[in-house]
Amino acid sequence: xxxxxxxxxxxxxxxxxxxxxxxxxxxxxxxxxxxxxxxxxxxxxxxxxxxxxxxxxxxxxxxxxxxxxxxxxxxxxxxxxxxxxxxxxxxxxxxxxxxxxxxxxxxxxxxxxxxxxxxxxxxxxxxxxxxxxxxxxxxxxxxxxxxxxxxxxxxxxxxxxxxxxxxxxxxxxxxxxxxxxxxxxxxxxxxxxxxxxxxxxxxxxxxxxxxxxxxxxxxxxxxxxxxxxxxxxxxxxxxxxxxxxxxxxxxxxxxxxxxxxxxxxxxxxxxxxxxxxxxxxxxxxxxxxxxxxxxxxxxxxxxxxxxxxxxxxxxxxxxxxxxxxxxxxxxxxxxxxxxxxxxxxxxxxxxxxxxxxxxxxxx
Amino acid sequence: xxxxxxxxxxxxxxxxxxxxxxxxxxxxxxxxxxxxxxxxxxxxxxxxxxxxxxxxxxxxxxxxxxxxxxxxxxxxxxxxxxxxxxxxxxxxxxxxxxxxxxxxxxxxxxxxxxxxxxxxxxxxxxxxxxxxxxxxxxxxxxxxxxxxxxxxxxxxxxxxxxxxxxxxxxxxxxxxxxxxxxxxxxxxxxxxxxxxxxxxxxxxxxxxxxxxxxxxxxxxxxxxxxxxxxxxxxxxxxxxxxxxxxxxxxxxxxxxxxxxxxxxx
Ligand SMILES: Cc1ncc(COP(=O)(O)O)c(C=O)c1O
Numbered sequence: 063x064x065x066x067x068x069x070x071x072x073x074x075x076x077x078x079x080x081x082x083x084x085x086x087x088x089x090x091x092x093x094x095x096x097x098x099x100x101x102x103x104x105x106x107x108x109x110x111x112x113x114x115x116x117x118x119x120x121x122x123x124x125x126x127x128x129x130x131x132x133x134x135x136x137x138x139x140x141x142x143x144x145x146x147x148x149x150x151x152x153x154x155x156x157x158x159x160x161x162x163x164x165x166x167x168x169x170x171x172x173x174x175x176x177x178x179x180x181x182x183x184x185x186x187x188x189x190x191x192x193x194x195x196x197x198x199x200x201x202x203x204x205x206x207x208x209x210x211x212x213x214x215x216x217x218x219x220x221x222x223x224x225x226x227x228x229x230x231x232x233x234x235x236x237x238x239x240x241x242x243x244x245x246x247x248x249x250x251x252x253x254x255x256x257x258x259x260x261x262x263x264x265x266x267x268x269x270x271x272x273x274x275x276x277x278x279x280x281x282x283x284x285x286x287x288x289x290x291x292x293x294x295x296x297x298x299x300x301x302x303x304x305x306x307x308x309x310x311x312x313x314x315x316x317x318x319x320x321x322x323x324x325x326x327x328x329x330x331x332x333x334x335x336x337x338x339x340x341x342x343x344x345x346x347x348x349x350x351x352x353x354x355x356x357x358x359x360x361x362x363x364x365x366x367x368x369x370x371x372x373x374x375x376x377x378x379x380x381x382x383x384x385x386x387x388x389x390x391x392x393x394x395x396x397x398x399x400x401x402x403x404x405x406x407x408x409x410x411x412x413x414x415x416x417x418x419x420x421x422x423x424x425x
Numbered sequence: 426x427x428x429x430x431x432x433x434x435x436x437x438x439x440x441x442x443x444x445x446x447x448x449x450x451x452x453x454x455x456x457x458x459x460x461x462x463x464x465x466x467x468x469x470x471x472x473x474x475x476x477x478x479x480x481x482x483x484x485x486x487x488x489x490x491x492x493x494x495x496x497x498x499x500x501x502x503x504x505x506x507x508x509x510x511x512x513x514x515x516x517x518x519x520x521x522x523x524x525x526x527x528x529x530x531x532x533x534x535x536x537x538x539x540x541x542x543x544x545x546x547x548x549x550x551x552x553x554x555x556x557x558x559x560x561x562x563x564x565x566x567x568x569x570x571x572x573x574x575x576x577x578x579x580x581x582x583x584x585x586x587x588x589x590x591x592x593x594x595x596x597x598x599x600x601x602x603x604x605x606x607x608x609x610x611x612x613x614x615x616x617x618x619x620x621x622x623x624x625x626x627x628x629x630x631x632x633x634x635x636x637x638x639x640x641x642x643x644x645x646x647x648x649x650x651x652x653x654x655x656x657x658x659x660x661x662x663x664x665x666x667x668x669x670x671x672x673x674x675x676x677x678x679x680x681x682x683x684x685x686x687x688x689x690x
Contacts, residue, residue: 193492194482206485211607213583310530311483313556323504324534325482 063228066129067235079124080239083157084114086121088240090247093405095374096391103394103401106256107377108244108272110408117380117409118240118268119150123219125236127154130217137212138162140219141205143170143198143264144335144382145177146409147221152186162186165204167197170334177413195328198264198338202312222265223342226313230342234270241275244404252402258393260285261406262386263303263356264335266342268408273354283355286345287389289331289382290358298330302341303349303356311340317349332361332421333381333414359388367391368411368418380409381418427573428550431522432598435473436634436655444690445651446473448636449683450526450660452494453477453511454503460671465515467676471687472521476553476658479508479527486528486555488610490661494668505535509547516548524575524598525552532565541568551575551598559592569597577636582606582619586626593631599656600631604639611642611662617649624653648689659686 066072080086089112093105110118123140130138138155140162142148148164155162164181168190171178181188194200202224209218223230223237248256259276261269263286276282288301299305302317309318311326319327319339331337348354359367367387372378379387383406390405397403411418426434439446449472453461465475480495480503487495505527512523525544532540532554544552551574554565562576569576575597580589582605593600602623604615615637624635636656641647643662650657666682667675 193489194496199483203483203485207488207608210486213606307534310533310556312485318530320530320534322534324531325499326530 063129063232066132072128072132075128076125079128080121084120084124085112086239087243088112090244090251093375096371096387097394098374099395101398103257103397103399103403105390105394106248106402106404107407108240108404110240110268110406111377111379111383111410115146115150115153116412117146117150118237118271119147119221120153121239121271122221122233122236122267123147123150123154126217126219126232127158127160130160130219131158133217135217136160136215138217138219139205139208140164140221141198141201142166142221143201143337144333144380145170145174145181145413146335146380148181148186148188149177149184151219152181152184155186156184163208164188165191165201165208167195167201168192169196170198170201173334173417174413176416197329198334199326199329206312222267223270223344224265224312224314224340230314230344233267234274234344237267237271238274240268240271240406241273244272245275248402248404254402255279255282256402256404257397258283258285258401258403260287260386260390260393260403262287262336262382262408263341263345264289264338264382265340266345268406270342270344272406273348277353284348284353285389285393286354286356287385288356288358289333289336289364289385290360291330291332293360294358297327300329300331300337300339301358302339303345304358306339308346314343316343316346317341332364333385335380335382336385357389359385363388365418377407378411378415379407380411381414383408428522429573429575429597431550432474432524432575435522436599439473440655445647445654446634446636446656447647447683447687447690448472448474448476448656448658449663450476450478450658452480452491452498452664453508454480454498454501455494455664456497456671457501458503458507458511460675461511462514463672463676464679465511467680468683469515469517469520471683474656475515475521475523476526476660477508477512477523479505479525479531481528481531484528486608488608488612488661490611490664491609494664505531505540506543509543509549512549513547522550523548524577525549527552527554529554529557537564537568541572541574544574545572549574551577553577553579553601555579559595562595577601579603580627582623589627590630593627593633596633599634599636600627601658602627602635602637602654604637604641609639609661611640611665613640615640615646617653621653644685644689647686651690657690
């Protein structure tokens with residue numbers, strides 16, 4: 063990785079694929095109707111949903127795919143929750159001609175069946191994981207085990223800023239493009255920095271990506287929005303930074319939802335992509351240093367934001383991103399007219415429509 | 426004798442008797458504490474060292490057999506204190522030293538000092554913590570060393586020789602050589618020629634006993650290891666031998682299985 067990172071040719075290849083294959087730069091859009099209060103802040107969406115495959119995940123898989131190619135690995139493996147990272151890995155595998163195996167919790171296979179089919183269309187094999195909670199944590203366990211047995215020919219493409227070093231650092235560097243673009247776009251259009259930057263936090267990659275553009279701008283407030291599930295004090299939550307304690311999971315030390323005996327707790331979120339008991343270690347650092355603040359949105363709040371964004375902006379957002387949108391509404395009202403609030407719209411919601419329809423027909 | 430010394434003595438005795446040290450692994454509380462206690466009491470006279478696993482819900486180094494055993498134990502309510510109580514009851518001055526096997530997160534939450542003190546009080550000889558790399562052992566070592574507790578370290582098949590030598594140097598009691606790539610499981614045949622080469626190269630760098638684990642499952646495997654190394658660690662196959670049984674039936678099955686292994690040790 064160090065050799066590739068120091069090689070301008072590697073980054074040139076990465077940027078060319080982001081331009082021609084992913085469709086970057088992604089647009090910055092003013093969301094004029096989402097809040098629609100005369101005294102609310104100006105609200106901006108960074109449109110990662112418009113990337114090829116519909117989320118920010120592909121920025122990272124393009125980078126890791128190129129790295130795997132340089133290292134002459136013959137197979138990519140990935141864990142996936144929502145299926146977005148699995149699709150993004152299958153996509154770069156197809157593009158670069160490297161076979162892909164994806165590990166996905168059996169419950170998520172059910173919740174995100176559309177993405178399972180897309181991965182298969184792209185030529186990847188999807189392995190449902192039936193151990194433990196059958197969600198992202200267990201898919202990650204299984205991918206690590208598979209990797210341990212095949213490190214020589216296999217590259218493990220981790221989907222977020224989690225896992226052992228160098229993953230949290232490497233994935234952040236591949237997602238940094240979001241923040242770099244967004245900062246330039248906001249400055250160009252508004253001739254000032256945003257007052258606030260908001261992103262949802264599962265493992266934390268889209269958030270680290272957009273935060274990296276602004277972390278040195280002391281005036282810009284950074285907000286991570288976790289999945290509260292049924293509520294922060296309920297056992298059915300996935301908000302590690304808000305409701306967890308420091309522990310060691312998947313090779314890094316950060317906040318973990320766990321019992322007093324260090325057993326990792328079952329988590330819950332309406333969105334599969336946020337349903338993870340840990341969080342990237344750099345978020346723990348940003349929290350403890352006070353540079354970023356971490357709040358949470360419940361399933362219900364995210365669902366309301368999902369509908370609101372669809373009806374008022376003409377964008378069906380990913381349920382993950384809807385957590386950021388839920389908080390954005392609150393903050394835009396609080397900031398008032400001088401506020402310039404930037405939200406990372408990390409993905410589009412096509413993958414969630416069946417799940418939401420099923421949930422709502424049950425009610 | 427300290428834990429480190431008791432482990433050294435156990436390897437020395439096996440060597441004097443021209444045997445490979447037989448090291449079974451059991452998961453505490455699988456399927457219940459009483460069964461584990463009965464198995465421990467029954468096997469103590471015929472093995473050299475015993476590993477007792479503290480069950481963990483996310484055992485990254487373990488395959489399906491041990492992961493399922495851990496889940497059964499957790500479902501039955503097994504805890505760190507429960508596992509240490511089993512160790513205490515099984516621990517005898519003249520019996521095989523007991524080494525706990527635990528992932529790092531549970532003992533960090535428990536408190537490393539508190540865990541070391543509780544292990545010492547239970548008469549355990551030390552602990553294997555498979556998910557801590559050499560660079561991070563400091564805090565564990567600091568808690569263990571003053572109490573004479575051993576921290577045996579693992580060498581993976583992909584570990585470069587220089588690093589393996591460094592791990593061996595820092596390892597207490599013995600060096601745990603992982604026999605092949607991947608997680609624990611009795612499903613895949615170990616490559617004994619590869620293991621022999623690896624052990625030979627490690628021997629040039631360390632005088633410590635070398636025990637081989639991961640995939641050692643049959644009397645024939647133990648026979649092959651006995652010609653190469655100083656210890657044979659058997660986990661998944663032993664759990665497979667008694668999975669689904671409790672009490673006397675589980676004890677009888679483990680007994681018969683270990684008898685088969687001891688014959689070729
Ligand atoms: C659209 C979208 N946003 C966010 C996430 C959460 O991941 P992270 O916190 O790493 O950005 C996911 C994960 O699948 C996702 O698909």
